[in-house]
Amino acid sequence: MIDNNWVRVTTAGGILPAAGLSGTPLELAAAGHTPESLGMLSLKTATQRVEIPDIDAFGISLNIPTEARFTDDHGNELFGVAFTDEHADEWLAAIAQQGRALIVIADHVAAHYPTITDWFSDAWMAMVPAALYAWPEGVGITAPGPQK
Numbered sequence: 001m002i003d004n005n006w007v008r009v010t011t012a013g014g015i016l017p018a019a020g021l022s023g024t025p026l027e028l029a030a031a032g033h034t035p036e037s038l039g040m041l042s043l044k045t046a047t048q049r050v051e052i053p054d055i056d057a058f059g060i061s062l063n064i065p066t067e068a069r070f071t072d073d074h075g076n077e078l079f080g081v082a083f084t085d086e087h088a089d090e091w092l093a094a095i096a097q098q099g100r101a102l103i104v105i106a107d108h109v110a111a112h113y114p115t116i117t118d119w120f121s122d123a124w125m126a127m128v129p130a131a132l133y134a135w136p137e138g139v140g141i142t143a144p145g146p147q148k
Contacts, residue, residue, distance in 0.1 A: 005109050006068070006081040008091050009102065017052065018127065019094035020102030021060065021068055022110060023081070031070075031079030035105045035124035042124045052102070054127045060101050061131035062087060062141050071131060087142075096141045100127045 006023040009016060028034055035042065039055045058078060061069040065086040070078045095101050106113075106123040113119040130141045137143075 006083070007109065008083070008087065009104060009110070010091060011094060016102060016116075018098050018100065018102040019091055020104065020127075021081075022104040022106065024107060024109065025105055027081070028105060033078065038126070040103065040105060040124035040126040043120055044122060044124075046121075052125045052127055054100070056129060059129040059131055060103075062092060062095065063131065063133055063143065065142070075131065092142060095130050099130060099132075101130055102126075103128055 006021055006027060008019070009022050010019050011017070025035060028038070039053065039057045041050065041053050043050065056073055058073065059071050061071055061075075061077075063069075066083050067080055068083075069080040072078055103126050104110075104119075104123050105125075106119055108122070110116075110119050113122065132139060132141060133143070135143055
């Protein structure tokens with residue numbers, strides 16, 4: 001696990017297209033990656049509306065309640081990030097419903113920017129799959145039953 005400024009992002013009442021994670025290029029660099037090496041779209045030079053890419057080159061595993069593990073397309077871990085608290089049920093439910101997560105990488109954490117538009121204009125984005133697991137009790141992105 002790396003020290004991180006990763007945060008969970010929600011749809012923010014419909015402002016964002018999907019729930020997911022946000023970090024900075026420094027966190028990716030610490031794990032040996034760049035937004036470009038992961039196939040993410042840069043919005044820094046976009047002059048018109050662009051579609052956020054839906055890529056399968058990497059994904060996230062949310063099976064551990066306080067971690068997000070980024071995996072390659074074969075399920076091998078690329079890197080992981082740890083949180084001090086457990087994933088919120090609502091956040092997990094949003095990602096489970098979508099089957100995918102929005103990944104936003106910007107030069108600074110979202111709170112640094114005066115508006116969400118400023119944050120987006122300084123970001124790389126991608127939609128990636130959430131790992132799906134099977135247990136005798138069911139299938140999902142986390143184990144069935146209470147996680148807390």
